[in-house]
Each structure stands twice: as C-alpha cells, then as structure tokens.
Amino acid sequence: MASPKSAPAADRKARLSRELVLATALELVDAEGLDALTMRRLGQELGRDPMSLYRYAENRAALLDGVSELVLNELPVHEEDPDWKAQLRQIAHNLRLLALQHPNVVPLLVTRPLSTPLGLRPLGTLRPLEQILALLVGAGFSPADALHVYRAYYGFLYGHILNELQEFVVDPEENEVLLRLGLHRLPAKEFPLLRALAPALAEYDGSAELDQGLTILLSGLESQLSLQPAHSPA
Amino acid sequence: MASPKSAPAADRKARLSRELVLATALELVDAEGLDALTMRRLGQELGRDPMSLYRYAENRAALLDGVSELVLNELPVHEEDPDWKAQLRQIAHNLRLLALQHPNVVPLLVTRPLSTPLGLRPLGTLRPLEQILALLVGAGFSPADALHVYRAYYGFLYGHILNELQEFVVDPEENEVLLRLGLHRLPAKEFPLLRALAPALAEYDGSAELDQGLTILLSGLESQLSLQPAHSPA
DNA sequence: CGAGTAAAGTCTACATTGTAGATGCAGCGT
C-alpha cells in the first residue's frame, strides 16, 4: 500500500476550492435534484467533512446562488454583434439549451432572485443583463428603451423555459399519450380540451415555438420603439 | 365565566376543515414568507396539534400545492367573452395583481408545476388553462393553434410577473435610488449601464409594460395564426 | 337515552437537516 499520508488516493485529498465545490454541487443537483444537495451529502461527495464547505460558501443559500451563477456563466453573450435581433435569438436558444441540460437548476434561476435585491445578487448573475443592455445600446436604442426591450425579451424567454419544462413528458416508457402525461386522471367532462390536445402536447417543439414568439416580439418591439426616439419631457 | 365545554372560546375550538387550514396557511405565507409555513407553526396558528394537519393534506408539499390552488382560484376567467384579446389582457392584469398581493406565493406557482406532471397537478391549477383554451377555441382558433397562443401568452405573462417581482424595491425608506436597489455595491466599471439606469429601474411601471408586451404579442399571434387556417397534412 | 363506531385530534418518538463553537493540524516566515 502507498503511504496514506501524502498520496492523493485517486482523487480524495485534492485541495478544495470554491470552483471544485460548486462544480460538484452542480453535478449532484443535475444527477439527483435539488433536495439531494445537503451539506452532508456534498461533503461526502467530496470526501470531506461537511463543515469544510462553509469556507467556500457562507450558507446553504449562498451555495445555491453559486450554483446558479455557475450555470449562467456558461451563457455566452456577444455584445458587439451588430445584428441585435439575431444575437438575442441566439442567446435565447442557448439559454433554453442550458435549461434543458440542467432542469433541476431552473427553479433556482427563477426563484433565488425573488429573495435577493438586484444589487446584492451574485455578480455572475447580473452579467448577462449588463451585456444585453450593452448589445441593445450598441444597436442604437436609448438606454431606457434598451431596458424595456430587455424586460420584454427576458420575461418572454424565462416564461417560455418554464412552460416548456412544465410540459415535459414524464414516463417515456409509456406510449399512450394520455398516460405519459398523466392526463387520464382528469375528469373528461371538466377538461375536454386539455384531454383532446394530448397529442399536440406530446409533440411540443419547444425550439420552434420559442423562435416564433421571438420573431413576433422582437419585430414588434423594434417598430414600436424606433417610432418614439426619446421620452419627451412632460 | 361561560362554560368552556361548549363555548368556542373566541376562535379556538372551531372545527377544522381543509378550507380553513389552507386559508390560514396562505395568511401565514403572506405575512411571513414561505419558510414560516412549517407544520408546527401552522398548527400553533390554528390552536391545534401539528399532526392534525395531516388529515387535510398528505404532505407539506401537498399543503403548498393547496396554497397555490387557493390563490389561482381567485383568478376569474370569462371564457364566453367574444373579444379574446381583451379578455386575455384582463386576465393578465388580474393575475399580475394577484401576484403583487401574494408575492410570497409566486415561487410556488412557478416552481411546483416543475415537479408535478401536468395530469397530476391539483385540478384548480389546471382550470385556468382549460378555460383559456375554451376562450380561444370559442374565438375561432383551432385547438392546436389555441394551444400555441396559450403557450406564448402564458409564458410571457409568467415571465413578466417574475421580472417585475425581481425588480421590486427593497427599502422604500431610503430615497437614494442606488441604495434602494442595492446597486451601490456594483463595481462601476463592469456595470456602467445597469448603474446608470437606476432611475429607470425605480420608475418601473409594471402594468404599462405588461400591456405593451401583450399588445405586441397578441396582435402578432393573431396575424400569424389566422394566415394558416389549419395544419395541412404533410 | 345509551352504547358502539368512525372520524378528528393528540402524544411520543425518531431520523435528517443546517450550522455554531471549540479543537486539531498543516505550512509559513522569522
């Protein structure tokens, strides 16, 4: 046997770091869901005492913030792109894919900001916002209009992602659509449309639907906002 | 003194009921937030043993579902309204107001469906969906198109609500905007736009912004979907 | 009116969670 003192024992005794902690936290959440991310469990996953985690995150809450930040940092934004509509479209699709890759993190992305005032959020979380504003201002919008565009855009985007994840098919083994979505439980007389739409629900093409919505929204915003070049005083 | 046997002692010994339990749960959440809603605390609030709650909700999770359901049931939908755009607009504003009245419940509305397949959700939660579909079909959309409209609409609506709540002003006592939103903490060089937009952030008129977005989206959807009257087979 | 039954409410107990606080332990500069 090698001396257990200095040998790293495969991966056991590597030095901890915030990045490592957050990365394994994310893995854990992806694999087993948010509830599995307890301090004890994460400690065990790292081969360390649970208490050591508190060096790298004040709280469990801060840890969760860290995980959202980690995910959002994987979202590339090219703020110099001259074609703002194309760029926003691409960002949207990228975020959608991110969400599909880390569905268990989505509740965090959506929920945590509700309990944290804008300025106190993890900086990584705010970067996309600032970058998108820069993109829009660079494309010729006034800062105030850029904010309006951002809000409509991001609102729609988040809403779409939530919607799509909510409709996710549950039991792909089952090929009877009513069963797959659990719709058979619904009283047929009170929910005729919903039940009848089972096939349509099953064929949901999220990417296409997102794209359509964006087309509508972006061109609408464009025409509406370029017409009023600035806020006239009073 | 009145005989303590049959007297209700102010409000103490009224018989429990699911409605009563859920109603006080909602009060508690509104007043002190989601974390305050523990079984023990709710029991105390009702003057009963915590365990008695399990007669009226299987779980804490089920209890949370019940609360969302309760809130969503306060949302009126007039599915016979011939003017679908006006009706959708009104629903949107009503839901927005509901959300502002019960901000602590919003995380539930948004998050719980992510862990529950469509057909297994509390029925009260699905009723708005069915009703809106009915409204759209009644207005002349094919069921499949109605679903598309619903998705874009509800997605945008939920997104807007989340956005608006996230930007909520923290400390209205403080009248320096940068402070109110905690923006002073942001490094000025990395977040110039965000900081410069502080006044605009503070004057956010959610209702107006929601309405604008709806105008764009609804008319866009209308023109796009009435052009293709039905899906042609392959 | 009085006994029996089912529902409603309570008590006790336990495993699991986040986290405070004290303790141990490495490696460094002097």
Add this chain to the structure above:
DNA sequence: ACGCTGCATCTACAATGTAGACTTTACTCG
C-alpha cells in the same frame, strides 16, 4: 524552534417532517 494564519474536522444542538399508537369527540342506531 516558535507561534501565527488559514484550512479542516469534531461535537453538539435546535428545528423540521412525519410515522404509529393512543385518546377524545361526535354521531348513529337500537
């Protein structure tokens, strides 16, 4: 060699959700 500084661990505790056995209440039927 010494102590200092940051990392890691240990122990302990209060709070939570909930199972299971028990008691109390209310109501029905003879």
